[in-house]
Amino acid sequence: MAKDYDVVIVGSGASGGMAAYILCKAGVKCLMLEAGPMADLDRHKTLKAVYELPYRGFNKPGRFPHITQASEFDANMWIDEKANPYSYPENDPYYWVRIRMVGGKTLRWGRASWRLSNYEFKCKDHDGFGENWPVDLAELSPFYDRVEPIFKVSGRNEGWAQMPDGKLILDDSRDSTSIERFKAAAAKLGVPTSKPRRSTGTLASSVNLLLPEALATGNLTIVPNAIVREIGVDSNTGLVNAVHFLDRRSKREFSVPAKYLMLGASTLESTRLMLNSRSRIHPNGLANSSGVLGHYLFDQFYVKNTVVAIVPEARGGKGPRTLMGGAGYIPRFTNLKHTDLNFIRGYAYDFHSGGTPNAELIPAYGEQLVKQLADLQGAAFSMTTMGEGLPRYENKVSIHPALKDAWGIPCLHIEQKYTDNEFNMAKHAMETGAAAMEGAGFEVLAKHWEMVPPGESIHELGTCRMGADPKKSVLNKWNQAHDVKNLFVLDGSSFASGGAQNPTLTILALTMRASEYLIAQRKKGSV
Amino acid sequence: MKRRSALGSLIGVGVAAQTPPSSNAPRTEDNVKLDTSTHEAVADAKPKFFSEQQFKTLTRLCGAILPAVNGRPSANEAGVPEFLDFLLAESPTARQVLYSQGLDQLDVNARQLHNKAFASTNAAEAAEHLKPLTAKWTWAAPKDLLAKFLRDAKNDILRASMNSRAWAEASGGRRGAGVNTYWEVID
Numbered sequence: 001m002a003k004d005y006d007v008v009i010v011g012s013g014a015s016g017g018m019a020a021y022i023l024c025k026a027g028v029k030c031l032m033l034e035a036g037p038m039a040d041l042d043r044h045k046t047l048k049a050v051y052e053l054p055y056r057g058f059n060k061p062g063r064f065p066h067i068t069q070a071s072e073f074d075a076n077m078w079i080d081e082k083a084n085p086y087s088y089p090e091n092d093p094y095y096w097v098r099i100r101m102v103g104g105k106t107l108r109w110g111r112a113s114w115r116l117s118n119y120e121f122k123c124k125d126h127d128g129f130g131e132n133w134p135v136d137l138a139e140l141s142p143f144y145d146r147v148e149p150i151f152k153v154s155g156r157n158e159g160w161a162q163m164p165d166g167k168l169i170l171d172d173s174r175d176s177t178s179i180e181r182f183k184a185a186a187a188k189l190g191v192p193t194s195k196p197r198r199s200t201g202t203l204a205s206s207v208n209l210l211l212p213e214a215l216a217t218g219n220l221t222i223v224p225n226a227i228v229r230e231i232g233v234d235s236n237t238g239l240v241n242a243v244h245f246l247d248r249r250s251k252r253e254f255s256v257p258a259k260y261l262m263l264g265a266s267t268l269e270s271t272r273l274m275l276n277s278r279s280r281i282h283p284n285g286l287a288n289s290s291g292v293l294g295h296y297l298f299d300q301f302y303v304k305n306t307v308v309a310i311v312p313e314a315r316g317g318k319g320p321r322t323l324m325g326g327a328g329y330i331p332r333f334t335n336l337k338h339t340d341l342n343f344i345r346g347y348a349y350d351f352h353s354g355g356t357p358n359a360e361l362i363p364a365y366g367e368q369l370v371k372q373l374a375d376l377q378g379a380a381f382s383m384t385t386m387g388e389g390l391p392r393y394e395n396k397v398s399i400h401p402a403l404k405d406a407w408g409i410p411c412l413h414i415e416q417k418y419t420d421n422e423f424n425m426a427k428h429a430m431e432t433g434a435a436a437m438e439g440a441g442f443e444v445l446a447k448h449w450e451m452v453p454p455g456e457s458i459h460e461l462g463t464c465r466m467g468a469d470p471k472k473s474v475l476n477k478w479n480q481a482h483d484v485k486n487l488f489v490l491d492g493s494s495f496a497s498g499g500a501q502n503p504t505l506t507i508l509a510l511t512m513r514a515s516e517y518l519i520a521q522r523k524k525g526s527v
Numbered sequence: 528m529k530r531r532s533a534l535g536s537l538i539g540v541g542v543a544a545q546t547p548p549s550s551n552a553p554r555t556e557d558n559v560k561l562d563t564s565t566h567e568a569v570a571d572a573k574p575k576f577f578s579e580q581q582f583k584t585l586t587r588l589c590g591a592i593l594p595a596v597n598g599r600p601s602a603n604e605a606g607v608p609e610f611l612d613f614l615l616a617e618s619p620t621a622r623q624v625l626y627s628q629g630l631d632q633l634d635v636n637a638r639q640l641h642n643k644a645f646a647s648t649n650a651a652e653a654a655e656h657l658k659p660l661t662a663k664w665t666w667a668a669p670k671d672l673l674a675k676f677l678r679d680a681k682n683d684i685l686r687a688s689m690n691s692r693a694w695a696e697a698s699g700g701r702r703g704a705g706v707n708t709y710w711e712v713i714d
């Protein structure tokens with residue numbers, strides 16, 4: 001029999017997990033519906049040698065056409081692409097990377113944890129493109145301040161406007177001398193450098209940092225294997241009144257009443273669900289009177305290993321122990337003031353000292369190759385570029401007219417293309433990175449500016465954006481739908497722009513804020 | 528060259544060495560872990576994909592790309608041709624075509640230039656056909672079919688060698704092989 005919950009939460013990743021964490025601790029009874037299974041980390045994780053795997057670590061060919069991150073070790077963790085298809089235009093592939101499991105993608109994320117700055121929140125004021133967010137850094141800072149300690153983010157505050165300071169575990173580790181040299185060369189080019197900023201701990205997932213505390217309140221019920229397929233609305237008010245879902249294993253259908261709904265199914269899944277929830281009162285999809293639901297899809301473009309160089313003194317393992325090792329981060333530095341560059345906005349880099357260059361980069365084979373690899377062991381210095389993709393109306397998702405997943409739920413058609421702004425930025429990143437490496441006295445082994453296909457950075461954002469104007473946005477500044485006041489969309493689909501920073505810390509802060517807003521409004525009886 | 532760094536070099540720059548996480552459930556009397564072997568270690572796999580001639584060409588190519596050096600097994604000792612035969616049989620058509628045509632092309636070139644099969648070439652002769660592997664790296668795959676095939680084959684041969692049981696045994700056993708966390712099927 002259907003039970004009575006105050007709030008239904010869809011998804012158990014960063015956004016769903018944080019919603020449960022805040023709401024349950026405030027005494028709100030929550031039901032969490034999660035499409036994937038619950039992993040038993042003792043039973044489902046074992047140690048294996050790569051030669052024990054049937055494909056020697058290559059993975060079953062064709063199993064993951066779009067998930068380049070999947071290895072044969074963790075193959076069972078990623079979404080089954082055959083059961084969960086989507087489409088894209090023939091020549092514009094989109095790589096949609098998903099994990100369906102309690103914990104979502106936080107089971108596997110890289111944990112880079114950056115705040116957005118007012119260069120993102122107030123981007124339109126700055127360069128005239130796109131829309132401002134209806135929130136700014138000052139409003140979001142108190143929430144970032146609380147999220148960072150939960151995720152034990154380490155890093156270094158620098159006092160830079162484009163890289164807001166945080167409540168960090170101070171990383172005051174000494175840089176290796178190769179990093180010191182690189183930093184000095186970058187500084188000569190006007191390029192700032194800092195430490196990485198990362199959530200720490202062995203897991204750093206909603207599964208260990210958010211859900212246990214929420215469960216401990218007795219206010220959270222998690223139902224794994226519950227695939228939400230549609231949101232029901234009251235035909236008079238247009239408000240959400242039910243959630244319809246299926247058992248992933250048996251396909252049996254269920255419905256549960258919903259007073260408030262918080263969607264955290266991840267960027268494109270939440271939008272898919274809303275587009276699939278058409279009704280007389282919401283004919284173009286739930287809360288879509290603006291017509292922008294599905295539009296303004298963007299992400300960060302990645303140029304992996306933009307520049308790979310060799311630190312000459314490290315060849316043959318000859319350098320001192322303090323020469324190699326460590327990593328760093330370069331925040332956006334372009335267009336902070338007016339410039340005449342051929343692109344707007346900017347990009348960030350991750351850089352690493354150490355490791356051996358990929359054998360592919362070495363123009364040799366046989367004994368020669370083995371010798372060179374031995375000589376270069378531990379001598380590599382590399383940079384990866386993460387650039388801001390611009391939100392454009394024409395980059396969008398829509399419901400495919402025929403394609404359905406294994407549960408009969410209509411699938412997405414995804415259209416996203418990079419344009420000259422991103423291409424010019426990537427070329428600039430390559431040249432600047434190579435100049436910094438050369439300035440440091442490193443030998444550039446390879447450089448390129450070709451980005452991975454859209455989606456592959458796993459920072460898909462937008463399609464249900466927030467904004468001050470209900471005609472141009474789906475959500476208000478509280479992640480609450482303009483049209484449907486008991487619906488909140490918490491994940492990255494709410495972003496109006498994204499900068500070059502990894503988005504999860506902002507997803508967590510926005511969710512914390514939206515959840516507390518809901519608690520306050522419920523108390524007042526005004527939602 | 529140590530096993531881990533070699534593996535890292537194939538996977539890419541900056542990849543941290545794979546440290547095994549702390550052990551799973553403690554071993555007790557009723558939680559016994561028995562040593563087992565693998566199919567490849569005890570039996571010959573049934574050939575599935577390459578023709579006899581292609582297999583010979585591939586074997587010669589494996590010998591050229593990764594000979595036995597510094598106490599590590601060669602690609603052939605690591606059973607790479609047999610493994611690639613299996614992998615290719617399961618691969619998407621485009622990859623199958625690349626391998627088939629690439630191997631055939633090597634053979635045709637060798638017969639034209641040296642009047643013998645690529646499989647019978649000596650080191651100097653083989654080197655003439657493997658020149659594309661000494662070209663500077665570009666992000667985009669080479670347009671020339673043979674060059675593209677050789678680039679992919681080089682990566683596959685190295686990876687399949689270093690991920691083999693033979694390589695692990697030469698690198699200190701199971702741990703030397705890059706032990707990692709494996710996610711079992713859930714459900």
Ligand SMILES: Cc1cc2nc3c(=O)[nH]c(=O)nc-3n(C[C@H](O)[C@H](O)[C@H](O)COP(=O)(O)OP(=O)(O)OC[C@H]3O[C@@H](n4cnc5c(N)ncnc54)[C@H](O)[C@@H]3O)c2cc1C
Nearest residue numbers: 011013014015035100104105109110111112228491502504
């Ligand atoms: C390899 C990797 C590295 C990453 N590195 C970083 C990084 O360094 N820094 C960073 O900021 N971000 C990183 N990310 C991205 C980060 O993981 C995501 O931004 C974050 O997890 C998003 O949270 P979410 O709640 O929106 O979605 P998710 O964490 O994906 O959770 C969504 C959940 O909703 C469930 N769901 C989906 N559809 C339905 C449905 N219809 N019904 C019920 N449940 C549903 C899913 O099963 C999933 O569990 C990385 C991701 C990956 C995979």
